[in-house]
Amino acid sequence: MSYQGLIQTYKSYLPVNEKTPLLTLKEGNTPLIRAENLSEELGLDLYFKYEGLNPTGSFKDRGMVMAVAKAIEEGSRTIMCASTGNTSAAAAAYAARAGLNCIVLIPNNNIALGKLAQAMIYGAKVIAIEGNFDRALEIVREITAKHPITLVNSVNPYRIEGQKTAAFEVVDQLGKAPDVLAIPVGNAGNISAYWKGFKEYHEAGKASSLPKMVGFEAEGAMAIVKGEPILEPETIATAIRIGNPASWKTAVAAAEESGGQINYVTDDEILTAYRMIASREGVFAEPASAASVAGVLKLKREGYFKGGESVVCVLTGNGLKDPNVALKTVNADPLIVPDTEAAVMEAIGKLEEAGV
């Protein structure tokens, strides 16, 4: 039987009734890729849950399909969010699919059109306000409280419901829950969702154990690690550049209940992992995604592992989402040589010597 999408596949675990439309872009069903080279090097049984292969290129599709399906069920004709990145792309895609309007509110400072182009091509209506992101979110909450417009930012409770299905898939694909689940932490909704998913699958008898949940913030945005909001969060991993995580408490609970931890990694560690995932395993993920792998490398250095543990690193988004970081990261000046076989062979030899 062909894959029918996330809501159909996991409906018995989701807030779905006979009125909920089976909306789908065939989100989910993303690959669990064994990191063959890094597993050997680290003495672990290491996997990537590659969420970049969701329809809009990030894990946000899982929560958004559920949120938009419920919006339709409730008779809404318009959805709205404050977002400059993956959330707006997911919202816009499902709104297009469902024939709803999608309004995206952004701060007018520092508009990166590249990040917004995806939402706009799906047909989202983008409005910039003379204010910051927090103010944009406030206005979205005010408007959606008063008008028949559905809020689809992460405070929408259906987002977490959809996102928890990624934990189901990990268990289904691995045949068990992993020993450790490593995940980037920004707004902290995803670690909360995975933990909810693992617990529900465990209670349903689908997994006999639960993983330790280890989450990694970026150093410049490590609110949970520091125990206080960061007023001006800064990291190259823009998807987790969040100073006051919405799901702070549930993330801490996930780490504590599971015997895991919330830790942090530096931008340098993130970029090293980002290159390593691509050049050693052939997987191209968003910089923020690499925080999970950077975190596992850090734990390995600190003697966290006995050896042989099964570890799943969540790669939350597709590297194609952020081509500028890729461009800055690679040595972008190719050798230029005459158009002869000899010149090209000489160049190959030079590159091999240089270890480029």
Place this chain on the structure above:
Amino acid sequence: MSYQGLIQTYKSYLPVNEKTPLLTLKEGNTPLIRAENLSEELGLDLYFKYEGLNPTGSFKDRGMVMAVAKAIEEGSRTIMCASTGNTSAAAAAYAARAGLNCIVLIPNNNIALGKLAQAMIYGAKVIAIEGNFDRALEIVREITAKHPITLVNSVNPYRIEGQKTAAFEVVDQLGKAPDVLAIPVGNAGNISAYWKGFKEYHEAGKASSLPKMVGFEAEGAMAIVKGEPILEPETIATAIRIGNPASWKTAVAAAEESGGQINYVTDDEILTAYRMIASREGVFAEPASAASVAGVLKLKREGYFKGGESVVCVLTGNGLKDPNVALKTVNADPLIVPDTEAAVMEAIGKLEEAGV
């Protein structure tokens, strides 16, 4: 059972023996998405085979995993191709995965680093020659003929073998062969591969019928339609900007044997379809991918369909591969308004009136 990748899944149909490594990045298994809105509008049962959700973002992964697996089997340590786009990304990713070297040769005119960044982050060694693309391919052929380096451009016969698995998936997902398979035509390898795949599955009793194969070149690169090579092909759909298709004869044979056709679409038609796929169905594909949908729209206008036919449009690559076209396509100046609820509501009203 969890999906084990293309070679494992379809090995009985592939040139695989006990020495062939089961190399995989979990390529294939891409979604078949029913175009709910366009189906209704066109009176067809229309689907997208969304190949943009392959690991490197295009259908090239299917052929490349097979070509690289065979290179490993034959003892090769280095693969090489001439490419500035999707082929180089796929080659570099599988080389990284397999621990091989990957050399990418490009012409030094008009180097679009954005397109190359993906190959470079996977670790490919890029060399630019003082010559054009044809000369780069010639040098690759010369070098790979003399040295223990494997050519992975489309003349590598294993590429077509891997690519044909997409036809198997279409049949497995749809439960039958579609009435019509619509596909962009550039180098013409993919239409040839699909036709091979449909025929083999039909012979194996997996499908009781065969589709009509309808292929679409871009007007500025319509060598097959014109019956002669195009010296300076030009189209916004860079992935099919090819003036002398390598698989010309097999593509024509696929169209003729199946009762289909090779036709063409204009850049305007491609861009219209590109926006329509995103804004009506929530699927973001490369501009070249939209040639298949543009072609179906053209055939519909010309009265080709009786109505109700099942039609699968192959969307060959991910829209995130070419963010610049998206940026140029959308109205990229968001409305800027004061940070009040009233101002935002007024802006929403204006956008709705303007039908943006």
